[in-house]
Amino acid sequence: MTKIHAKYLGVLDQLPDPYDCERADIGIKRLIEAIQKLPESDTNSDLLEIVQSPDGSKLLASMFGNSPFLTQASVSDPGFLSTLLLQGPDESYRRALSPLKCSKILSIRTIVPSQTAKTLRMVKRRAALTIALADIAGLWTEPRVVQAISELADSSISHSVKHLLLQAHETGTLILPDPGDPEFGSGYIVLGMGKLGAQELNYSSDIDLIVVYDPEVISTTAPLKLQQNLVRLTRNLIQLLSERTEDGYVFRTDLRLRPDPSATPLAISVEAAEGYYEGLGQNWERAAMIKARQVAGDGRAGERFLERLAPFVWRKNLDFATIQDIHAIKRQINAHRGADTMSVEGHNVKLGRGGIREVEFFVQTQQLIWGGKHPELRQIKTEDALRMFANKGLIADSTAKELVDAYWYLRKVEHRLQMIADQQTHEIPPDEEGLCHIATFLGNKNSEEFRETLTGYLINVEGHYAQLFEEHSDPAREITPGNLIFTGTDDDPGTLQTLRQFGFGDASAVADIIRNWHRGRHRAMRTERARQILTDLVPQLLAAFGDSPDPDGALRRFDGFLSALPSGIQIFSLFRENPSLLKVVAEVMGSAPRLAGHLGRRPGLLDYVLEPEFYGAIPDEQTLEREIRGILAAAPDFETCLNQSRIWAGDRMLQVGIHALRRLAPWSNISAAISNIAGSVISALAEQVHAEFSKQHGRISGGRWMVLGMGKLGGREMTPSSDLDLIVIYDHDAGAHKSDGKKSLAPGQYYSRLTKRLINSLTAPTAEGNLFEVDMRLRPSGTAGPLASHIDAFTKYHDESSWAWEHMALAKARAISGNAEFINQVNQVIEKTLTRTREPIQLLADVAGMRGRIDKEHRTDSILEIKYFRGGIVDIEFIVQYLQLRHAADHPSILCVNTASALKNLAAHKLLDHSDAELLQRVLSIFQSIQGHLRLTLEGQLDGRSLLMLPKPLQRSLADLGDFSIPEDLEVFLETLATRVFTVFKKIFGDAPAG
Structure with a gap:
């Protein structure tokens, strides 16, 4: 007789069939091989017997044939699988969590930090396997399943908090009243929100936390650094739970439900939190706090905090303002819940029509309105709340039963979807194969049976949801103060005409955006006060x-900006009190899309924009580099480092961009500032990338590397949309054959991979946006060559193989990062290349031929494409670079990476006619200003557009750059200047094949 636990024997006939029998067989074979590698013991013999028995193989096939994740979890831990099959799920779950259940911790010195992370992940893996098998076998109900997942999360968080609090105690940061029970009296409070708070987590849930602390309770040796230290502790808590290691992860952790998350630290004082909720808390936050539950930390302090928040969440009187918000929220849900025809394939069981979210919304709205008067409705669990609504007569008993049944069925579907690969997905597969898989895993005979069952529950939920607060005339909404022209659903003809007079093209879309503001569609407009202030501002905004x-x-970007704001009163008041700030924001939103995107992510910068120093001179490169290096050095991990680099660069680019829009500096200063920002962030990131890279691969003996900036970066002539043209060069000790890390690499491979990491650090989009695009094609041999060049190869290439056009590129090469000695060595190679004696006729032909090829590829008739237009920026650069190569052998001091400065040098050495040099300098300044302004204000390509095809405000702005009142005059003027430049070009290049 098989030794499998008796509970399993009773459900073998109810198990779902394996969807993939071949995968099930392979999984069982892998498991048998894993067992056979274990030391001989009675337990392992029993496990092998179970696995090879008909009953055991049927049970395992039900898991392995449906879930690759559960297969791997079983095969990787056969010892625990033995416990699960022999002892049953209840005892196995208790044993799985037992390492986290000890309430006393003796000393942090007895616990290796990495072991804590490993233990947490082992517990999660074992508990997840237990819960999944109990669910699949039907031994646990869905309420028991979500309770078990939530208990696992509670224990994991609490264990982590104990570990971190004791660590803080033993390092002297905190003074705990009872180090053996670190949470007791600690003053540190961790609230579980959402499904964690309600003890309804799904199988692959994120966990939503809010962390607060009570400074009146906490004892600390450093009171002035208390928040800083607790933020660090909280960040470590997130890392302990969320970081993916070779052992997996525990729970993805999200703290964005805390008050004003874009502007507040990860841990805030209870006083600050209470002040926020009392003064700025919105109805969605009231709804979120319904499910708030303390999951870790100081229990007494947490209980007091939640008691003090009760008046914010539960209001005694029927709240008509809340009802208005609920109407707005419901309209938003309706707008995003899919098409009229309900299709199972691809349906989102959480967010789609008839889904889990609609059940939860149904519950929370009733609680918000009635929970103040009826404390018994303040249930954190969805099922408990629905049954209490029925008890109070708020809904029919049949409604409660149908919603409860639908809720748990949808949760079951959600769990099976997530069990397949441990992914947080809520969507039914869109294809028939995937549909059959999930149908089989749920125990359905076929996909059609599953489709009918799921559709029935979705329709039930949708029907009850549709009856919730059916739309009706609401006098309270009609008397809302503000501009009533934007109320209702239909466009007012007079308003559309006014909007067109303001200059808007799609007046109906503009009216719709503003109507949505009045309806409170964005969080920032959820309070009546915010809507009042914004209503007053609308004429000025328009x-x-x-x-x-x-x-x-501009209006669309501003709408996006508002949608990201956690609240609106402060910023709207700031606009009202500072009309000049509103004008700046309008300029950014309407003139500089990239800057608008950054401002949308960083609205807190508006305070800085009001400061006088914002409009002062941009710091020099050394100051900028010190600034960004300090910021990155303080980052706790590399991901934060990448985000901080983007935040810093974006902040500085916003400052520079506004300087440019407001004409606070000549364009030469603007482009130099952009180049300095880019150079500083490259240099700082290069250091961080190398440090991160060396953790795995170590260092090369005597290794040194440097980054050359080429093109506009090298010449300090960047525009807001410029790519970074880079070359990376390295050297190392002669005897160094590989790096000294645990994953050693040969030098060439080492620096190529390091360079790739640097490129990725500059180009990868993160939550904080992008930095720059990178172009490495100017390296020796271009795309055919390695990403990083050894100094000897770089030297030999330019001694023997490089072309004249590559020497022209080197004329703008500037060291961006690297140690001074190695930079000097590379500069000597560059100088040697640039100052070699050349055959004048051949050089002239080479340069003119290259210009001809460029003209053939990029020829344009639009003067606005000022770079390639004949007589434009490229022609000026070719003149300068040709003359530098022609005369540098005799006059090395003419060499300069900046085109304008190089023109001065050439004139000073009488290598360029003085009047021609003055013309070229003047034209270059004008052309670069026009080009820079266009790159700042327009997205995409000009595509041959003329000046008069641009928006009229931009025409006026460009005309102002040239001191013209009429845009047509500017276009004629620019073409005249280009003709004069091309005359100089032909004078120098003569009859050479210039294209």
Whole structure:
């Protein structure tokens, strides 16, 4: 007789069939091989017997044939699988969590930090396997399943907090009243929100936390650094739970439900939190706090905190303002819940029509309105709340039963979807194969039976949801103060006409955006006060945006900006009190899409924009580099480092961009500042990338590397949209054959991979946006060559193989990062290449031929494409670089990476006619200003557009750059200047094949 636990024997006939029998067989074979590798013991013999028995193989096939994740979890831990099959799920779950259940911790010195992370992940893996098998076998109900997942999360968080609090105690940061029970009296409070708070976590849930602390309770040796230290502790808590290691992860952790998450630290004081909720808390936050539950930390302090928040969450009187918000929220849900025809394939069981979210919304809205008067409705669990609604007569008993049944069925579907690969997905597969898989895993005979069952529950939920607060005339909404022209659903003809007069193209879309503001569609407009202030600002907003180069785009970007704000009263008041700030924001939104995107992510910068220093001179490169190096050095991990680099660069680029828009500096200063920002972030990131890279691969003996900036970066002539042209060069000790890390690499491979990491650090998009695009094609041999060049190869290449056009590129090469000695060595190679004696006729032909090829590829008739237009920026650069190569052998001091400075040098040495040099300098300044302004204000390519095809405000802005009142005059003027430049070009290159 098989030794499998008796509970399993009773459900063998109810198990779902394996969807993939071949995968099930392979999984069982892998498990048998894993068992056979274990030391001989009675337990392992029993496990092998179970696995090879018909009953055991049927049970395992049900898991292995449906879930690759559960297969791997079983095969990787056969010892625990033995416990699960022999002892049953209840005892196995208790044993799985037992390492986390000890309430006393003796000393942090007895616990290796990495072991804590390993233990947490082992417990998670074992508990997840137990819960899954109990669910699949039907031994646990869905309420028991979510309870078990939530208990696992509670224990994991609590264990982690104990570990970190004791660590803080033993390092002297905190003074705990009872180090043996670190949470007791610690003053550190961790609240579980959402499904964790309600003890309804799904199988692959994120966990939502809010961390607060009570400084009146906490004892610390450093009171002035208390928040800083607790933020660090909280960050470590997130890392302990979320970081993926070779052992997996525990729970993905999200702290964005805390008050004002974009502006507050990860841990805030209870006083600050209470002040926020009392003064700025919105109805969605009231709804979120319904499910708030302390999951770790100081129990007494947490209980007091939640008691003090009760008046914010539960209001005694029927809240009509809340009802208005609920109407707005419901309309938003309706707008995103899919098409009229319900299709099972691809349906989102959480967010889609008839889904889990609609059940939860049904519950929370009733609680918000009635929970103040009826404390018994303040249930954190969905099922408990629904049954209590029925008890109080708020809904029919049949409604409660149908919603409860649907809720748990949908949760079961959600769990099976997530068990397959341990992914947080809520979507039914869109294809028939995937549909059959999930149907089989749920125990259905076929996909059609599953489709009918799921559709029935979705329709039930949708029907009850649709009856919730059916739309009706609400006098309270009609008397909301503000501009009533934007109320209702239909466009007012007079309003559309006014909007067109302001300069908007799609007046109906603009009216719709503003109507949504009044309806409170964004969090920032959820309070009546915020809507009042914004209503007063609307005429000024429309006038300011209408005067920007792209009025419709400006309003859309501003709407996006508002949608990201956690609250609106402060910023709207800031606009009202500072009209000049509103004008700046309108300029950014309407003129500079990239800057608008960054401002949308960092609205807190508006305070800085008001400071006088914001409009002062941009710091020099050394100051910028010190600034960003300090920021990155303080980052706790590399991901934070990448995000901080983007935040810093974006902040500085916003400052520079506004300087450019407001003409606070000549364009030469603007482009130099952009180049300095880029150079500083490259240099700082190169150091961080190398440090991170060396953790795995070590260092090369005597290794040194440097980054050359080429093109506009090298010449300090960047525009806001410039790529980074880079070359990476390295050297090392002659006897160094590989790095000294645990994954050693040969030098060439080492520096190529390191360079790739640097490129990725500069180009990878993160939550904080992008930095720069990188172009490495100017390296020796171009795309055919290695990403990083050894100094000897770099020297030999330019001694023997490089072309004249590559020497022209080297004329703009500038060291961006590296140690001074190695930079000097590389500069000597560059100088040697640039100052070699050349055959004048051949050089002239080479340079003119290259210009001809460029003209053939990029020929344009639009003067606005000022780079390639004949007589434009490229022609000026070719003149300068040709003359530098022609004369540097005799006059090395003419060499300069900056085109304008190089023109001065050439004139000073009488290598370029003085009047021609003055013309070229003047034209270059004008052309670079026009080009820079266009790159700042327009997205995408000009595609041959003329000046008069641009938006009229942009035409006026460009005309102002040239001191013209009429845009047509500017276009004629630019073409005249280009003709004069091309005359100089032909004078120098003569009859050479210039194209």
